[in-house]
Amino acid sequence: xxxxxxxxxxxxxxxxxxxxxxxxxxxxxxxxxxxxxxxxxxxxxxxxxxxxxxxxxxxxxxxxxxxxxxxxxxxxxxxxxxxxxxxxxxxxxxxxxxxxxxxxxxxxxxxxxxxxxxxxxxxxxxxxxxxxxxxxxxxxxxxxxxxxxxxxxxxxxxxxxxxx
Numbered sequence: 001x002x003x004x005x006x007x008x009x010x011x012x013x014x015x016x017x018x019x020x021x022x023x024x025x026x027x028x029x030x031x032x033x034x035x036x037x038x039x040x041x042x043x044x045x046x047x048x049x050x051x052x053x054x055x056x057x058x059x060x061x062x063x064x065x066x067x068x069x070x071x072x073x074x075x076x077x078x079x080x081x082x083x084x085x086x087x088x089x090x091x092x093x094x095x096x097x098x099x100x101x102x103x104x105x106x107x108x109x110x111x112x113x114x115x116x117x118x119x120x121x122x123x124x125x126x127x128x129x130x131x132x133x134x135x136x137x138x139x140x141x142x143x144x145x146x147x148x149x150x151x152x153x154x155x156x157x158x159x160x161x162x163x164x
Contacts, residue, residue, distance in 0.1 A: 031135060037139065047144055047147035054130050064101075081102050081111075082114065129150055
């Protein structure tokens with residue numbers, strides 16, 4: 001059986017594309033995530049500067065899933081677990097653990113943002129919530145809105161926490 005040169009080139013090119021696909025799929029989004037913003041000047045915005053300030057924020061080790069559990073969590077649905085728990089009449093902190101562990105294992109920044117902003121099963125941490133908000137694939141207006149909402153909530157909390 002003879003294989004023509006053009007067919008051979010096509011097969012080799014296709015094989016290279018298949019081999020390279022996992023490499024491209026595994027590429028991490030930039031931080032702050034500007035991948036949905038097209039060409040612009042995100043770097044000169046207030047929300048971008050705020051994101052850079054919290055870049056190194058990290059959850060406490062007690063909030064992390066066990067390393068041995070991470071592989072089994074790769075197929076979980078963090079958003080579903082979050083809203084299932086939220087729909088409970090009185091969820092306890094331990095009820096939020098599966099949603100949090102799933103979100104961490106699957107890098108679901110939206111769920112992690114909500115958990116840390118609202119203190120659901122974790123200590124409220126607006127800075128960590130902001131870090132996760134900055135990781136979400138969002139349009140510029142969505143990012144500005146999320147930044148304003150998180151900042152307003154933090155400012156309001158600061159006023160309420162001050163002694164009178």
